[in-house]
Amino acid sequence: MAHGAHDMSRLAARATVALVAAVAAASVAGATALDPPPVLRRPAGKLDRKGAASDEPSPVRATLVDTHSPARLVVDDLEPTQRRFDELLRDPVMGGAHPTDPRLLGLVRALATRHPLAHIDVVSGFRSPRLNEALRKKGHHVASHSQHTLGHALDLRLFPDGATEPIDPRALAAEVRGLGWTGGVGVYLGADDRFVHADVGPTRSWNGQ
Secondary structure, rough: HHHHHHHHHHHHHHHHHHHHHHHHHHHHHHHHHHOOOOOOOOOOEEEEOOOOEEEOOOOOOOEEEEEEOOOEEEEOOOOOOHHHHHHHHHOOOOOOOOOOOHHHHHHHHHHHHOOOOEEEEEEEEEHOOOOHOOOOOOOOOOOOOOOHHHHHEEEEEEEOOOOOOOOOOHHHHHHHHHHOOOEEEEEEEEEOEEEEEEOOOOOEEEOOO
């Protein structure tokens, strides 16, 4: 009986080990099968002054919208991250993302703070040299060595909360300058494409078509 009990004990131990291994394997498989974190998310809360988690959500400043796709990002104290911002500003035709100058995201945050709950359209972010040249050959007013090809420029429109029309590009350009922007600022007043261009290149201003 003692010998039989010993055998049963060993079998039980082996079964326990096998069960633990199976659970561990299932956990790993489940983790790798999960979809990556969504590009668009809002933090559930923020830290209080003592560094403890708070149930109070980070206030939404604005919504950043890619005009070439359904993608949109919440703009608040923590979002978007630089990586998510770069993804939103990716080349709309070639599909390649490129690191953008952090000052562009800083400009978006500053405008969002001044215009609570605004809707900000991204008309153009990063453009690959190939796309830029194709646009230039088709007669679009793009520079042959555009700041867009370096990830140094952003074209945008801003709709205040509840507005159906964007802020006049001339007024928005003046606001950008008023924020201390020292790079290039271009105003485009086309009937179907009104926006402001901002880049981190040399200080200059112009009116486009």
